Amino acid sequence: MEQKINGRMLFVALLAMALTIIASFWVFHRAFDEQVRRDMSSYARLIAEAIDGKNPAELGDFAVDGLRITMIAPSGNVLFESEQHGIMDNHLTRPEIVEAVDYGAGESSRMSDTMGYKTYYYALRLDDGSVLRVAKQAQSMYSIYNRALPIMLGIGMLLLLVTVGVSTYLTRGLLRPIEKMAVNIEHIDRDVPYKELEPFVFAIKEQQLRKQEVERMRQEFTANVSHELKTPLTSISGYAEMIETGMAQADDIKDFAGKIRFEAGRLIRLIGDIIQLGRLDEKGGQRKFVQVDLRQVADSAFEYLGFAAEQAGVTLEARGPHLWVMGDRGMLEELVYNLCDNAIRYNRPGGKVVVETSAEDERAALAVIDTGIGIPTEHQTRIFERFYRVDKSRSKESGGTGLGLAIVKHIALHHGAEIKLDSAEGSGTVITVWFPSPV
Numbered sequence: 001m002e003q004k005i006n007g008r009m010l011f012v013a014l015l016a017m018a019l020t021i022i023a024s025f026w027v028f029h030r031a032f033d034e035q036v037r038r039d040m041s042s043y044a045r046l047i048a049e050a051i052d053g054k055n056p057a058e059l060g061d062f063a064v065d066g067l068r069i070t071m072i073a074p075s076g077n078v079l080f081e082s083e084q085h086g087i088m089d090n091h092l093t094r095p096e097i098v099e100a101v102d103y104g105a106g107e108s109s110r111m112s113d114t115m116g117y118k119t120y121y122y123a124l125r126l127d128d129g130s131v132l133r134v135a136k137q138a139q140s141m142y143s144i145y146n147r148a149l150p151i152m153l154g155i156g157m158l159l160l161l162v163t164v165g166v167s168t169y170l171t172r173g174l175l176r177p178i179e180k181m182a183v184n185i186e187h188i189d190r191d192v193p194y195k196e197l198e199p200f201v202f203a204i205k206e207q208q209l210r211k212q213e214v215e216r217m218r219q220e221f222t223a224n225v226s227h228e229l230k231t232p233l234t235s236i237s238g239y240a241e242m243i244e245t246g247m248a249q250a251d252d253i254k255d256f257a258g259k260i261r262f263e264a265g266r267l268i269r270l271i272g273d274i275i276q277l278g279r280l281d282e283k284g285g286q287r288k289f290v291q292v293d294l295r296q297v298a299d300s301a302f303e304y305l306g307f308a309a310e311q312a313g314v315t316l317e318a319r320g321p322h323l324w325v326m327g328d329r330g331m332l333e334e335l336v337y338n339l340c341d342n343a344i345r346y347n348r349p350g351g352k353v354v355v356e357t358s359a360e361d362e363r364a365a366l367a368v369i370d371t372g373i374g375i376p377t378e379h380q381t382r383i384f385e386r387f388y389r390v391d392k393s394r395s396k397e398s399g400g401t402g403l404g405l406a407i408v409k410h411i412a413l414h415h416g417a418e419i420k421l422d423s424a425e426g427s428g429t430v431i432t433v434w435f436p437s438p439v
């Protein structure tokens, strides 16, 4: 970047220099030309006045300082010529003389035989019809420029050096704050040196915060998982030890084995849920959706949960139309299973669980309604967090892993679905999942 800015500054400097040279050349050239022409006209008028009525031979007195004087009779004959080698042929064809004869005065300029010189002519018609012409050789602007060229090149080089120096200094000054930002990237948003960098800085800051948040959640999850794994393993190990050391009575052994199996079952479910969450995290972007009938998904969840419902004394009912949504069948089955599993586990004997499908406002909805214990308002916003439980012991006793609703939320997100929770402590819970649009 430094090189690029430097290069551009240099380019601008060079361009400015070139334009200045061209413009000054043009202005000087015009001023010089005009000055010489004005001088010539004054010379001619002064001389004409001075020799009025005198012998043309006296004109020689005025031919000083490189001024050449010619006097031409109306016939075109040269009456006087201050330079001996001057061309003596008929002068009436010269443009300045033609002009003078016709209009009273005329001028022209021609490149001289001598390199780099230009001759300026000015002709004036006198009262008697003869024409007085003055001529002077002047160095052309080109030759003046030729002479000035080395100096100009020298100044140009100097300017170039100064430009390089200044542009390097300025560029460094511009870039230093940006380099500083890179060094202090943790607090990149503290002193943003340029307003134009703000969107860029905010984007980086946002990314940093997101990364921190993900990292924090990952650490928290790992800590939670370790804790969740440790508890059942500790009790399994405890029961096994009692059997091993003979501390358990013969009657207890069966009971202990049952407890070991229960804890092992919870471990297996926990690991299954963790694996499932990991898969969902991975799948994030890719979608292989097919048409899935929500009503069919509800029916198959009930097939798996029939026994558990019976044990809990809860009746199951599926109602509503067949509704197709685009989705991943396995994931949707898991979603409905988890919701129904909770509706049974946090229910009361004699309670009821209804899964209802409905279409509304171009959207498909699946609601799991239970007549269970409900969720206190203050917990309602948090139950979808990993390992968050309202009543830890009830969750554990019923074999919960604390991950069911986190998985539900993840699957819903994956399908672009929205979850609505409606629950009243003591009277029941309704969790509705709204899918984008029925097919």
Ligand code: ADP
Pocket (backbone or CB within 6 Å): 342, 343, 346, 370, 372, 373, 374, 375, 383, 384, 387, 388, 389, 390, 391, 395, 396, 399, 400, 401, 402, 403, 404, 405, 406, 429
């Ligand atoms: P768990 O394995 O503990 O059931 P979940 O993530 O499925 O974990 O649910 C989180 C918590 O939300 C549960 O511990 C429970 O307190 C509460 N919960 C979930 N569903 C219901 C429900 N239908 N009725 C009452 N409480 C519920």
